[in-house]
Amino acid sequence: MSNKWTKLTTVMLLAAVISACGSGNGNGNSAGTGNNGGNGGGASAGATDTIEAWGETIKSQYEGDTLNLAFASHPSTESFQKLTADFEKLTGIKVKWEVMEETYLKNKQLLDYTGKTGSYDVLMVDGFWMSEYGAKKVVEPLDEYIGNESLTPAWFDYEDIIPAYRNGISKYEEKTYGIPTAGETRFIAYRKDLFDKYGKQAPTTMDEFLELAQFFNGKEDGLYGVSMRAQRGVHAASGLMTIMYNFGGGFINQQTGEVTMNDPKTVEALQFYVDLLKNAPKDVVSYTHEEALSAFMTGKSAMWLDATALAKRILDPASSQVYDKVAFAPTPEGPDGKASALAGWNMSISSLSKNKEAAWAFIVYMNSKVNAKAYVEGGGVPVRTSIYEDQELVAADPSYPVQLAALNDANVLVEKGISWIPPHEKMGQILDRVGYYVSAAMFGEVTAEEAARKAQEELEDIAG
Incomplete structure (x- = not known):
């Protein structure tokens, strides 16, 4: 198979045209601001205590560190920004957001990588780019992070992420390179x-x-x-x-x-x-x-x-x-x-980051099960089974159960080894x-x- 079969240099444009969970009203280059009620607003008292204990551990190791992010202008980005102040308070880690239109994001990320600049720690990565990013080692493999209980607490709950997203938009050659954050079928x-x-x-x-x-x-x-x-x-x-x-x-x-x-x-x-x-x-x-x-x-x-x-x-x-x-x-x-169709976005760690574990802590907190409801209520696009089965949210959006069924159908395609948009340059x-x-x-x-x-x-x- 030729090298060009694994390249995805044109998919940046295609994702914007073909999918619809696209741009929101981004703020351009922006610092994370806003407070969404602390720990996602939906965690129980016991869960809050556990999260705070995790935060103290992270703070003891990484307080004062700064994470630089390269993200697309998108409803999910806006929702994550609302949660940022809580993360900073909990962990002592500072977060700097750089938000841009999708058409510029991939070039910016790849230029940073090829130039070995290492300007970013956490990247927002389209699922259609993942084969290229994995092959070129732009992003860090995450399986060891996911499987490490000291780095990934139980309240993150990776298995709650819908299988079609876990298997279909975040992997390359059986390795996980991203945590799904938003998607659609x-x-x-x-x-x-x-x-x-x-x-x-x-x-x-x-x-x-x-x-x-x-x-x-x-x-x-x-x-x-x-x-x-x-x-x-x-x-x-x-x-x-x-x-x-x-x-x-x-x-x-x-x-x-x-x-x-x-x-x-x-x-x-x-x-x-x-x-x-x-x-x-x-x-x-x-x-x-x-x-x-x-x-x-x-x-x-x-x-x-x-x-x-x-x-x-x-x-x-x-x-x-x-x-x-x-x-x-x-x-x-x-x-x-x-x-069924499948498209979506991930959070990934730049392979050039000097703050990989702090970056993983950010990804864990933002994408955790305990914060998922606050994320969706803030305008984020759901990727978790528990959200699609949340009765309060289903009452507000009766399409949720059918969306979940359609995503299960999308996983049928994934299990056949078929990408909805074939990965060709x-x-x-x-x-x-x-x-x-x-x-x-x-x-x-x-x-x-x-x-x-x-x-x-x-x-x-x-x-x-």
Whole structure:
């Protein structure tokens, strides 16, 4: 396998386009400030005593040390910043945040590493970068930290982190290089009022999904069956990827590097996607995730399939006209079984850090089970099973149980050794060309078979 197969130099851009748990309102370069009630606000008295004892131990070793962080502007970053003052008070460790847009973050981190500058201790790392960071030794292996009881207290609870995230976004060659901090998969939102009105159930298979889209399309004035992202280029490719693995298809064999765009299973998935979007609004070919979401929230479509990170907007009365008329379902099972998208962020330790154990203490505290609820309530994106099962949080966001089920489906893909976005240095170019031919098939310019064949030829040239 060629070296370029393990490189991820273009995924920085793709992650921003394809995923949706992206940028919040970052503060640029900022120091950690704010207080969120002490020890996450949710720890019991006994747990608080244990955490304070841990803090005294850390303080005795690292008080006065300073940790420098390189993070993306993101809702999770803003929530972690709210917890920073508590950590500093507890441990005596100072924290300096450097927050920047995702498009600059990776270059900044890699320049620091290649220049051997060692400016940072803790890095925010996209799961799609982890193979490159692990291969180049940009970040520190964490398994010895995780398994060391003197460094990792029980209240951190690593096993509570959802398996899809632990196994799918933070590892390289079976080693752990990051602790998941935020993530998403994809699932369906549907108009429960309309489904009840016409005696329909949420789809569990791809065939049912298509049948329901056809049923609701035009059923009422101004109503379409489904909305999804489908804009020519990366978005159309991303839309296809949402259902492709459920058919057993793929752009590239991730074990051999062989292009598989014209594989019959991939062609079948493409034909399904084209047929499905015949029941979408007429301008769906211009839809990114934003337009697809807007179509659903304004009542134009009976169903929507996209990122779990967008569910809060669907349920928000300030932005959604259907907030009280919706329910959720996992991505339907296909001919090849269950699968679902997976994307997310990690906290990692820079291999050049001179404060590795202090950096690990920061990661443990911020990402611990005892602080998880405060983190989510502060705007963070959940990654723990206990959060998705917290009844108070489920009452506030009824999509949580379905999100958890969808994440379990995402782990099916991980267990097959498949990354939702194949790790290839030219994946941006590959997705753009796939999306071009997907759109050509949607416009009726070529058949699905012809689109796949032409894409196969171009991808073979691109992938080399």
